[in-house]
Amino acid sequence: MNVLIVHAHPEPKSFSSALFREAVHQYRRQGHTVQVSDLYSMNFNPVASAADFSTPINSDYLNYALEQRHAMSEGTIAPDIAQEVDKVITAELILFNFPLYWFSVPAILKGWIDRVFVSGKFYGGKRIYTQGGMLGKKVLVSVTTGGRSDMLDEGGIHGDLTGILKPLLQGSLGYVGMEVYEPFYAFHVPYLKDEKRQRILDDWGNVLTNLEQRPILDMPDLEHFDDRFYPIQQ
Amino acid sequence: MNVLIVHAHPEPKSFSSALFREAVHQYRRQGHTVQVSDLYSMNFNPVASAADFSTPINSDYLNYALEQRHAMSEGTIAPDIAQEVDKVITAELILFNFPLYWFSVPAILKGWIDRVFVSGKFYGGKRIYTQGGMLGKKVLVSVTTGGRSDMLDEGGIHGDLTGILKPLLQGSLGYVGMEVYEPFYAFHVPYLKDEKRQRILDDWGNVLTNLEQRPILDMPDLEHFDDRFYPIQQ
Numbered sequence: 001m002n003v004l005i006v007h008a009h010p011e012p013k014s015f016s017s018a019l020f021r022e023a024v025h026q027y028r029r030q031g032h033t034v035q036v037s038d039l040y041s042m043n044f045n046p047v048a049s050a051a052d053f054s055t056p057i058n059s060d061y062l063n064y065a066l067e068q069r070h071a072m073s074e075g076t077i078a079p080d081i082a083q084e085v086d087k088v089i090t091a092e093l094i095l096f097n098f099p100l101y102w103f104s105v106p107a108i109l110k111g112w113i114d115r116v117f118v119s120g121k122f123y124g125g126k127r128i129y130t131q132g133g134m135l136g137k138k139v140l141v142s143v144t145t146g147g148r149s150d151m152l153d154e155g156g157i158h159g160d161l162t163g164i165l166k167p168l169l170q171g172s173l174g175y176v177g178m179e180v181y182e183p184f185y186a187f188h189v190p191y192l193k194d195e196k197r198q199r200i201l202d203d204w205g206n207v208l209t210n211l212e213q214r215p216i217l218d219m220p221d222l223e224h225f226d227d228r229f230y231p232i233q234q
Numbered sequence: 235m236n237v238l239i240v241h242a243h244p245e246p247k248s249f250s251s252a253l254f255r256e257a258v259h260q261y262r263r264q265g266h267t268v269q270v271s272d273l274y275s276m277n278f279n280p281v282a283s284a285a286d287f288s289t290p291i292n293s294d295y296l297n298y299a300l301e302q303r304h305a306m307s308e309g310t311i312a313p314d315i316a317q318e319v320d321k322v323i324t325a326e327l328i329l330f331n332f333p334l335y336w337f338s339v340p341a342i343l344k345g346w347i348d349r350v351f352v353s354g355k356f357y358g359g360k361r362i363y364t365q366g367g368m369l370g371k372k373v374l375v376s377v378t379t380g381g382r383s384d385m386l387d388e389g390g391i392h393g394d395l396t397g398i399l400k401p402l403l404q405g406s407l408g409y410v411g412m413e414v415y416e417p418f419y420a421f422h423v424p425y426l427k428d429e430k431r432q433r434i435l436d437d438w439g440n441v442l443t444n445l446e447q448r449p450i451l452d453m454p455d456l457e458h459f460d461d462r463f464y465p466i467q468q
Contacts (some may be wrong), residue, residue, distance in 0.1 A: 010282065010283045010284060010296055010298065011284075011295060011296040011297075013294075013295050014296075040281075040283065046280055046281065046341040046342075046345065047274075047280065047341060047342050048244065048335070048340065048341070049244045049274070050244060050245075060247075061245060061247050062244055062245040062248075063245075063424075064244065101282070101344075101348050102344070102347050102348060102351070102401060102402075102405055102406045102409075103400070103401035103404075103405025103406065103409075104338065104344065104401040104402075104405070105344075106282065106344075106345075106348060107280040107281060107282070107341045107342070107344040107345030107348050108280075108281050108341070108345075110335075110336070110338065110339075110340075110341040110344045110345075111280065111341030111342075111344075111345075113336050114335050114336060114340060114341050117336070129391075148463075150464070151463050155465060156463075156465070157363075157454050157459050157463045157465075158404075158405065158454070159400070159404075163397075163400075164400055164401055164405065165401075166337070166393070166397075166398055166400075167336060167337035167338040167398055167401065168336075168338075170337075170392075170393075171336055171337025171338070171392070171398065172336045172337065175336075175337075190297075220391050220392070225391050229382075229385050229390075229391045230384070231389060231390070231391075
């Protein structure tokens with residue numbers, strides 16, 4: 001299997017980075033091909049801009065999605081984007097591992113999505129969700145948080161974390177057609193003792209080993225919408 | 235009134251940028267003090283990292299929130315962050331204007347929040363939501379989208395946009411104690427004719443003129459939670 005692991009934490013000694021390394025080691029040990037995008041160590045540029053296109057269709061007005069399509073078809077998109085697009089296309093399983101920053105991904109990872117999930121290849125027109133461009137790929141998101149699990153659950157002060165992560169889980173990964181596993185959460189990380197952290201690392205290892213048993217999140221089914229995305233009365 | 239307008243679109247001729255300029259002009263015309271953070275034109279760095287702290291407490295292990303507190307108290311936080319923190323602190327009303335990228339803010343704006351909403355000053359311990367560090371400030375979010383309004387509504391293919399934006403509206407702005415107005419949405423923008431765009435610009439002007447009449451979004455009320463954020467049985 002070809003596995004891509006995308007990681008976004010600025011501190012290599014953090015618990016989040018330990019989860020990242022554990023995943024890399026485990027999949028390598030199992031003989032899989034492991035590609036890595038450690039965004040901080042790559043110094044990845046997260047800002048989508050006109051600089052991503054060396055041969056623009058229109059240098060007077062930036063339409064980012066149109067330029068993505070053009071640059072992809074001409075092979076002129078920025079090399080750092082092209083490299084990441086290739087990694088995604090060759091991967092069968094993708095892991096995203098990051099700390100929760102403001103109920104969301106760190107900016108460096110948001111920008112990876114903004115720039116790498118190129119229009120045309122990943123989605124376009126009616127090619128979204130169950131007809132998205134990345135159908136057949138599976139994806140697992142793992143998140144470390146400062147808050148306790150009860151604070152990030154239904155009825156907790158902030159609400160359910162999986163709902164909070166909808167822009168990533170549904171709006172980005174599901175949108176392009178990936179099958180999204182139920183996320184893996186490590187809560188309250190800064191306050192945990194070493195033995196508890198070790199237990200979470202063990203759980204994480206088990207999750208990775210038995211991934212095919214993990215539930216897949218529901219996504220909008222295009223069968224329930226017409227060609228213009230209006231709901232079909234059932 | 236002191237107004238800060240934060241804008242994040244890479245194309246100055248875009249409709250999003252027209253909304254931005256309209257807001258700047260209108261508040262200046264009314265005699266308010268207008269501060270501007272046009273993130274693309276500032277080439278704002280959105281990546282939270284150890285480089286933000288010239289005098290770290292611990293140069294061997296980056297705890298971003300702890301270093302924020304230390305650097306703020308020592309006055310040694312990166313100058314580009316310090317400048318934006320000052321803008322927020324002096325502002326009574328803040329506008330965030332951006333295009334929807336992957337059901338969320340563009341990375342350059344996500345990173346502005348990651349770096350500028352510093353621990354201690356903006357939030358900390360029990361100082362969140364109705365006791366957040368930015369109590370008394372009001373904030374309005376304006377968003378342009380490619381999708382139609384019915385696609386981004388309850389029952390639509392993607393679901394309700396205000397719910398999708400929870401990480402920003404509640405998890406960032408409400409979290410630090412700001413009063414968050416009902417957002418302003420301009421849907422389906424790339425497909426609109428000029429007269430429709432002009433009508434939206436007029437609506438936008440009216441919204442800004444009559445802002446005090448606009449509903450405020452509900453946020454978690456700390457009165458309903460104990461000192462450790464467990465819900466109080468009512």
